[in-house]
Amino acid sequence: MCQRIGHRHSIFCVVPPHVLQAVVQNAEAPEDREAALNTLLIDGTQRTLRGIRLAAPVEQALAARVSAFGARQSAKHRIIYDAHNTDTLPGEVVRTEGDPDTGDRAANEAYDGLGHTYDYYLSELGRNSLDGQGGPLHAVVHYLQDHDNAYWDGRYMLFGDGFLMDHLTELSVAAHELTHGVTEVEAQLFYYKQSGALNEHVSDVFGSVVKQYANGREDASEADWLIGEGIWRDGIEGEALRSMKNPGTAHNDPLIGKDPQPDHMDNYYRGLDDAGGVHINSGIPNKAFYLVADRIGGFSGDKAARIWYATLRDERLLIRTKFKEFAQLTYINAWNLFPDGDEANIVKTSWAEVGIEIS
Amino acid sequence: MRVQFNTDGGHVPGLRRRLDIDTDKRTITIGIADRIIGTDEVPVEESDELERLMKGADFFELPATSPPPPGAADYQSYTISATTPSHSYEVRLTDPIENPRVRELVNHLNHRWMKMIDARLASRRRDTS
Numbered sequence: 001m002c003q004r005i006g007h008r009h010s011i012f013c014v015v016p017p018h019v020l021q022a023v024v025q026n027a028e029a030p031e032d033r034e035a036a037l038n039t040l041l042i043d044g045t046q047r048t049l050r051g052i053r054l055a056a057p058v059e060q061a062l063a064a065r066v067s068a069f070g071a072r073q074s075a076k077h078r079i080i081y082d083a084h085n086t087d088t089l090p091g092e093v094v095r096t097e098g099d100p101d102t103g104d105r106a107a108n109e110a111y112d113g114l115g116h117t118y119d120y121y122l123s124e125l126g127r128n129s130l131d132g133q134g135g136p137l138h139a140v141v142h143y144l145q146d147h148d149n150a151y152w153d154g155r156y157m158l159f160g161d162g163f164l165m166d167h168l169t170e171l172s173v174a175a176h177e178l179t180h181g182v183t184e185v186e187a188q189l190f191y192y193k194q195s196g197a198l199n200e201h202v203s204d205v206f207g208s209v210v211k212q213y214a215n216g217r218e219d220a221s222e223a224d225w226l227i228g229e230g231i232w233r234d235g236i237e238g239e240a241l242r243s244m245k246n247p248g249t250a251h252n253d254p255l256i257g258k259d260p261q262p263d264h265m266d267n268y269y270r271g272l273d274d275a276g277g278v279h280i281n282s283g284i285p286n287k288a289f290y291l292v293a294d295r296i297g298g299f300s301g302d303k304a305a306r307i308w309y310a311t312l313r314d315e316r317l318l319i320r321t322k323f324k325e326f327a328q329l330t331y332i333n334a335w336n337l338f339p340d341g342d343e344a345n346i347v348k349t350s351w352a353e354v355g356i357e358i359s
Numbered sequence: 360m361r362v363q364f365n366t367d368g369g370h371v372p373g374l375r376r377r378l379d380i381d382t383d384k385r386t387i388t389i390g391i392a393d394r395i396i397g398t399d400e401v402p403v404e405e406s407d408e409l410e411r412l413m414k415g416a417d418f419f420e421l422p423a424t425s426p427p428p429p430g431a432a433d434y435q436s437y438t439i440s441a442t443t444p445s446h447s448y449e450v451r452l453t454d455p456i457e458n459p460r461v462r463e464l465v466n467h468l469n470h471r472w473m474k475m476i477d478a479r480l481a482s483r484r485r486d487t488s
Contacts, residue, residue, distance in 0.1 A: 087455060087462050145466065146473060149369040153455060154430035163473050164374070173370075177433065184430035191432055199432060228370065235480050235487075241370050255479065257373035257392055274372035 077129075077136040078114045080107050081156075083143045090140050090156055106141040106169050110159060113174025114139055116214040120175075120206075121182070124213065124301050125309050130181035137178065141169065152180040164256060166233045171214060173228050173241070176207030187317045193276035194322040200282040202312055205289050208244055209305045217299040225290055226250065244290045247283030263287040265323075265355030284354050285323060291350035292330075296343060303343055307334045324358075327351040331358045361442045362409060364468040368435040368453075376472045382406035389475045397475055405471075412467050413441060416460040419448050427453045437465055 076097055082104070083091035094107050101108055114137045121127040128134045139157040147160025150168040157177040159168045180203050183189055189199035204227050212218040227250075228241035238251025238259075247261035261283025262268060268284065269277035289308065293300035310333040311317060317329055330351070334344040348358050364378040377390035385401040418441055427434050437456075440449040456462045 087457075087459075089455060145470070148371075148374065149433065149435050149454075151369070151433035151435070151454065152431060153434065154428040158455075164476075180430070180432040188430070191427075203432070235484055251371075255391060255396070255476070255483075256371065257394075260372055273367060273375070275368070277372070279370060279372050 075134070076115060076118045077134070078111055078118070079136055079138050080111050080114075081138070081140045082107060083140050083158075085142050085145045085161070087144055089143075089158075090138060091142075094141075104141070106159060106161070109167075109169035109171075110139040110141050110157070110174060113169060113171045114157075114178065116171060117175040117178045117206075117210050120210045120213040120301070125306070127182070130178060131185055139174070150174075150177055152177045154184065162231075162233070164233055164236055165228075165231050167231055168228075170228055170231060172207040172211045172226065173231070174207075175210035176203040176227060179203040179206040182206070183312065186312050187321075188319045189317075189321065190319045191275055191278060193278075194281065195320045196275050196278035197281040198285060198321060198323065198326050200278045201285040201289070202308065204242060204244060204282060204286050205305065205308050209301050212299065213301055217301065219298060220293040220300045220304075221297070223300070242279075242283070242286070244286040245294075247287050261286070263354060281323075284356070285326065288327070288350045288354045288356070291353055292343075292347055295346045295350065303338065307337060307343065307347065310337060323356055327356045327358050360410060360413070362413065362468075363438075363440045364472070365438045366435055366469075367438075368433070370433055376469070378468055378472050380406075380409060380471075382410055387471070387475075389472050391476075396479060399475060409467065412460075412464045416458070416464045418450065418464070419446055421450045421458075421461065423449065424451045425453055425456075428455075437468075439464070439468070 078095075078097050079093060080095040080102075081089075081091040082094045083089065094104065095102050095111050118129060118137060121129070129137065138155065139159065141159045143158040143160050145161070146163035148163050148165050150157065150159045150173050152158075157174065159174075162168050180199070183199055183202050189195045189202070191199055207227050208223065208225055212220075212223045215223075225245035226240035226243055229239065231241055232238040232251065232253075236251070236256060237253040238256070240250040242259070242261060243250045247263040248259050250259040250261075252258045260269065260280050262281065263283055264287075265284060269280040271277065274280055289304065292307070293304035296303045307330055311326065311329045314329050314333060317326070321329075327347075331344055331347050334347045338344065351358055360382045362378075362380045362382070364376070364380075366374075366376040373392050375392045377388075377392075379388040380386070380401060382401070385403065385406055386398060387401050388398045389396050418439070427436075431453075434454045436454075437452045438449060439452070441447070452461065452465065456465060
């Protein structure tokens with residue numbers, strides 16, 4: 001109950017509601033009225049439970065505040081930090097919601113990437129931020145020196161500047177990282193072997209679909225289906241980190257090797273590297289999703305991504321779910337969402353094409 | 360002392376950095392995944408610097424593993440092993456590394472790897488231009 005919106009006034013933590021009402025109505029200092037009103041707002045649930053009635057003018061002022069608070073809660077709230085090439089987290093705040101361009105490409109791309117991702121989830125899926133509660137989105141740019149990675153640490157998205165890579169703040173990568181936050185809230189898919197590959201797969205699905213959304217709700221047949229397009233520095237042979245349309249073809253360079261993703265269960269990776277192949281075997285469900293989206297046609301966010309989002313939120317999806325169980329759930333959710341169409345059959349045949357049979 | 364450094368994790372499974380330094384023989388070998396990219400001599404100052412960083416990080420007293428934060432994904436992990444006539448020890452670390460001395464050691468090893476790779480890339484660019 002001592003949590004405060006805006007101005008902090010600790011004495012109000014223990015002040016009963018009737019005294020707070022008197023402060024709202026009679027205090028001379030505006031900041032005292034403001035703090036008392038905010039405390040009444042925070043204390044609202046308990047007050048309702050206790051059946052305490054407020055004086056009419058205070059109730060009206062409170063209603064207005066509740067409305068404003070609600071509006072703030074359903075709005076984007078992006079915070080971009082600059083770690084200045086160190087590991088000090090989260091670093092210096094360089095851009096917050098509504099601030100102008102900072103002149104720094106990484107900070108601006110991260111800000112825009114968070115914005116597109118937030119907008120997609122809210123407008124297409126009705127989800128208000130990662131937590132579904134309008135929580136803030138945090139991203140750290142210039143993390144470490146020449147760091148070849150972008151990752152989700154459970155709180156922040158962290159973007160390195162890259163050494164063999166460049167442009168790690170590319171939209172599909174940013175949306176991929178944010179989606180790890182959604183997955184953590186909805187399913188906690190265990191980050192190892194098949195459940196880990198599904199965790200990666202879900203991030204690739206929404207990484208790509210958010211990019212297609214930002215490109216004007218692009219048709220599936222027009223999309224590039226690449227994760228991290230143009231991420232490699234000059235001199236490295238590769239067009240992206242991964243390809244959902246053609247897994248295993250995103251890069252092939254003497255220095256960094258060939259993209260190891262399979263597109264069929266026949267080539268499933270059984271080793272222990274990469275947490276049991278979380279970025280390797282994700283190529284198999286990635287290919288299945290691409291086939292579903294391409295065969296349904298139109299913007300993949302209209303149907304295919306809705307089927308996958310319903311699956312992610314399905315209570316039958318467990319932390320150690322395997323490919324076959326996940327595929328089965330996509331089939332069930334396709335039936336539930338589109339009972340009169342051909343979508344469920346498309347889902348079934350697409351999974352079969354990558355070697356996963358749905359019963 | 361022989362120090363071996365390996366990375367794994369991150370978005371690209373094939374991009375596992377390997378570094379093998381022998382401060383007594385003053386040799387260094389670098390690789391990516393299972394491929395050896397090159398070998399070099401290590402100046403005595405660099406050997407001394409690495410031994411100083413290992414000592415500063417209190418390497419032989421570090422916990423053997425540090426798990427990733429809950430819910431984390433796409434993080435990189437680092438395995439460092441050190442062998443001396445009297446000790447042999449291996450440590451597995453995961454980003455974010457919060458101990459500044461350990462971070463300094465990992466940064467040093469990473470930059471040594473990048474320095475040699477940079478030279479290979481520059482040579483490749485010359486060959487193709």
